[in-house]
Amino acid sequence: MSRTSLSVVTDSVTARAPSKVNLHLGVGPRRDDGYHDLVTVFQALSLHDDIRVARAHELSVTVRGEGAGSVPADASNLAARAAQALAGWADRAGHVAIQIEKTIPVAGGMAGGSADAAGALVALAHLWKLDISRDELAEIAADLGSDVPFALHGNTALGTGRGEQLMHVLSRGEFHWVLALAREGLSTPAVYKELDRLRDSRSGDVDDDGDFLRSPDDLMQALASGDPRAVAPLLHNDLQPAALSLQPTLRRTLRAGVDAGALNGIVSGSGPTCAFLCADEQSAVNVAAELSGAGVARAVRTASGPAPGTRVLGTN
Ligand SMILES: C[C@@](CO)(OP(=O)(O)O)[C@H](O)COP(=O)(O)OP(=O)(O)OC[C@H]1O[C@@H](n2ccc(N)nc2=O)[C@H](O)[C@@H]1O
Numbered sequence: 001m002s003r004t005s006l007s008v009v010t011d012s013v014t015a016r017a018p019s020k021v022n023l024h025l026g027v028g029p030r031r032d033d034g035y036h037d038l039v040t041v042f043q044a045l046s047l048h049d050d051i052r053v054a055r056a057h058e059l060s061v062t063v064r065g066e067g068a069g070s071v072p073a074d075a076s077n078l079a080a081r082a083a084q085a086l087a088g089w090a091d092r093a094g095h096v097a098i099q100i101e102k103t104i105p106v107a108g109g110m111a112g113g114s115a116d117a118a119g120a121l122v123a124l125a126h127l128w129k130l131d132i133s134r135d136e137l138a139e140i141a142a143d144l145g146s147d148v149p150f151a152l153h154g155n156t157a158l159g160t161g162r163g164e165q166l167m168h169v170l171s172r173g174e175f176h177w178v179l180a181l182a183r184e185g186l187s188t189p190a191v192y193k194e195l196d197r198l199r200d201s202r203s204g205d206v207d208d209d210g211d212f213l214r215s216p217d218d219l220m221q222a223l224a225s226g227d228p229r230a231v232a233p234l235l236h237n238d239l240q241p242a243a244l245s246l247q248p249t250l251r252r253t254l255r256a257g258v259d260a261g262a263l264n265g266i267v268s269g270s271g272p273t274c275a276f277l278c279a280d281e282q283s284a285v286n287v288a289a290e291l292s293g294a295g296v297a298r299a300v301r302t303a304s305g306p307a308p309g310t311r312v313l314g315t316n
């Protein structure tokens with residue numbers, strides 16, 4: 001019998017990256033660099049994007065699925081920028097074909113672009129067999145966008161700085177969410193700008209900065225208890241008034257979700273997706289059905305959290 005030595009070459013890797021909702025989003029005043037200091041509690045949700053990377057002779061990006069038409073399929077795509085950044089770290093050419101299968105709504109406040117960047121980082125580190133630590137990957141991630149480190153981390157985490165400095169938060173059990181997707185997206189910088197404008201227009205009667213950036217201890221205790229009824233009243237988003245100011249119809253969406261039986265509803269991050277926390281899985285299915293019928297959203301999805309961070313799904 002002849003012996004051949006088999007060296008298995010991986011040609012493509014697929015990674016799965018989660019979406020997120022901010023259970024608490026405290027926003028400090030605008031900094032000199034244009035960013036805002038945050039104290040936020042992220043929870044990763046089961047709604048995800050899949051990112052496949054394959055060896056190629058040049059960089060290319062294709063995008064399919066939810067909102068694909070409004071995502072750039074060129075070097076400006078966050079996944080392509082992630083590939084270039086990782087190639088730079090590894091001192092190699094970033095020739096790779098990237099395929100993104102989107103389920104996360106685009107410009108929806110659920111960090112879809114960040115998920116795609118995290119997916120590209122994890123998939124390429126595997127394809128290129130890079131000896132890179134999670135911390136080094138998180139540093140590259142933070143340069144790509146404030147939410148990208150959390151997309152890598154997943155689960156539940158406290159974010160500080162501009163949201164890129166993370167500490168794991170204990171969260172027991174599974175939480176069930178209904179997501180109301182809006183017809184039009186909202187631009188993240190525009191929502192932060194609207195918050196600054198609203199605060200400027202009523203300066204004098206605002207909380208002091210320390211209050212914006214208080215630690216959400218009650219929420220973290222409620223998460224550790226695993227009781228959605230304890231978590232629900234503690235959901236808080238400083239960006240919500242700004243998102244509602246730019247898309248006033250979201251008020252009706254928020255009301256409709258609670259009327260349908262959700263424990264509470266909140267604008268997800270910079271919006272316009274509205275996220276409703278439900279008592280259990282069956283309640284989420286009922287709320288989703290009723291919200292779909294109410295005509296207050298382009299589409300309605302159910303999701304659970306916390307979901308794991310970005311991970312390799314398979315190789316070919
Ligand atoms: C609001 C949040 C809440 O998690 O998420 P989304 O709702 O957009 O998903 C994040 O802060 C969005 O993070 P991300 O989308 O990664 O933002 P980046 O690319 O870093 O920054 C885009 C722009 O948002 C504003 N920005 C972002 C983060 C921050 N801490 N302060 C800011 O003022 C700045 O105007 C910045 O130029």
Ligand SMILES: Nc1ncnc2c1ncn2[C@@H]1O[C@H](COP(=O)(O)OP(=O)(O)O)[C@@H](O)[C@H]1O
Pocket residue numbers: 070071072076077078079100105106107108109110111112113114116117186188270271
């Ligand atoms: N891979 C990507 N997926 C989604 N959007 C992307 C991507 N790359 C760049 N973008 C752009 O980034 C903007 C923010 O999109 P997204 O990350 O989905 O929303 P949000 O910041 O509200 O969570 C959009 O205008 C989109 O065109």
